[in-house]
Amino acid sequence: MRDQTGFVLLPGRLSPDEQADLLACVLAGARDAPFHVQTTPGGKPMSVETTGLGPLSWVSDRLGYRYEALHPLTGRPWPPMPPLLETLWAQLVDPAVPADAGLVNLYRPGARMGLHRDEDEADFTFPVLSVSLGDTALFRLGGLTRKAPTRSLRLASGDVCLLAGESRLAYHGVDRVIPGSSRLVPGGGRINITLRRAAPLPPLAMPVLSR
Ligand code: MD3
Ligand code: FE
Numbered sequence: 001m002r003d004q005t006g007f008v009l010l011p012g013r014l015s016p017d018e019q020a021d022l023l024a025c026v027l028a029g030a031r032d033a034p035f036h037v038q039t040t041p042g043g044k045p046m047s048v049e050t051t052g053l054g055p056l057s058w059v060s061d062r063l064g065y066r067y068e069a070l071h072p073l074t075g076r077p078w079p080p081m082p083p084l085l086e087t088l089w090a091q092l093v094d095p096a097v098p099a100d101a102g103l104v105n106l107y108r109p110g111a112r113m114g115l116h117r118d119e120d121e122a123d124f125t126f127p128v129l130s131v132s133l134g135d136t137a138l139f140r141l142g143g144l145t146r147k148a149p150t151r152s153l154r155l156a157s158g159d160v161c162l163l164a165g166e167s168r169l170a171y172h173g174v175d176r177v178i179p180g181s182s183r184l185v186p187g188g189g190r191i192n193i194t195l196r197r198a199a200p201l202p203p204l205a206m207p208v209l210s211r
Contacts, residue, residue: 006127006165007141009153013088013160014131022084023133023184026104026191029053029079033071035106041065047111053102054081056198058120065120067101067198078102081195085131089195092162093127099195107137107177107190115142115150115173118163118196126197127164133157134185136178137192142171155192157182 002008014022035049038060052058056067057078070077081102089099101121105113118128132155142150144166152175155161163170177190185191 002162002164003167005143005167005170006163007167007170008162008164010092010160010162011156012158014084014158016158018084019133019158019184022082022131022193023191025082025084026053026133026193027186029082030104033074033076033079035104036073038072046113047107048113049106049108049111051104051106052078053085053104053193054078054100054195056101058101058103058198067120085193085195088131088160089129092160093129093195097126097197097201099129099197101196101198103194103196105192105194107135107174107192108187109177109179109189111174111189112176113174115140115146115171117169117171118194119169121196121198122200123197124168127162127168129195130155130161130163131193131195132159132161132190133192134182134190135188136181137190138175138178140173140175141167144169144171146171157184 030051033051035051037045039045041064059068137155139153139155140150142148
């Protein structure tokens with residue numbers, strides 16, 4: 001179901017088997033590219049732990065927010081994008097232009113994410129695709145300004161949401177995660193993976209007429 005703002009929620013889009021397969025890929029990636037706590041440019045530690053998948057991932061430190069090709073602690077490239085996520089992006093977003101960034105957020109008990117906008121990508125015409133695994137989140141979706149009214153939604157394991165159109169630049173956050181609401185993630189908690197197109201598209205080649 002897509003609303004008037006371009007927000008699409010696909011409850012249970014991933015089967016239990018697909019959720020388990022994807023979780024295994026994420027945890028395998030995290031053995032090489034460990035989850036770590038990032039700090040905001042203001043120096044505050046975030047309550048979520050993050051890692052990445054694919055060519056680029058989002059990093060935050062005293063210098064600011066940006067996309068990087070290397071894990072900030074190991075200096076190695078991010079692990080490959082799991083095939084299941086490549087397929088999901090091709091089916092729901094664009095079969096011709098792959099996602100180049102996979103940001104993985106781990107919510108252990110008590111972690112949350114304050115209201116913010118995703119605006120560090122080069123091209124906002126590409127949607128953001130989000131996949132939830134593990135415990136259910138109470139997710140908050142607002143509008144284009146911080147003051148716009150917000151609604152609260154639940155994101156459960158296997159749910160996929162697509163932030164297209166106007167909703168792409170909407171304020172959003174995670175108020176809390178309900179402990180013990182799923183048994184998927186070892187040790188408990190929630191994992192969210194967002195797929196994005198972070199880098200600009202290369203310019204289209206134009207045939208030269210005068211040759
Ligand atoms: C609405 N992650 O990583 S995913 C983030 O559950 C982030 O970890 C949250 O916000 C999480 O930046 C929410 C759903 C989501 C992702 C991107 C959006 C909702 C969005 C972009 C625009 C509007
Ligand atoms: Fe976000």
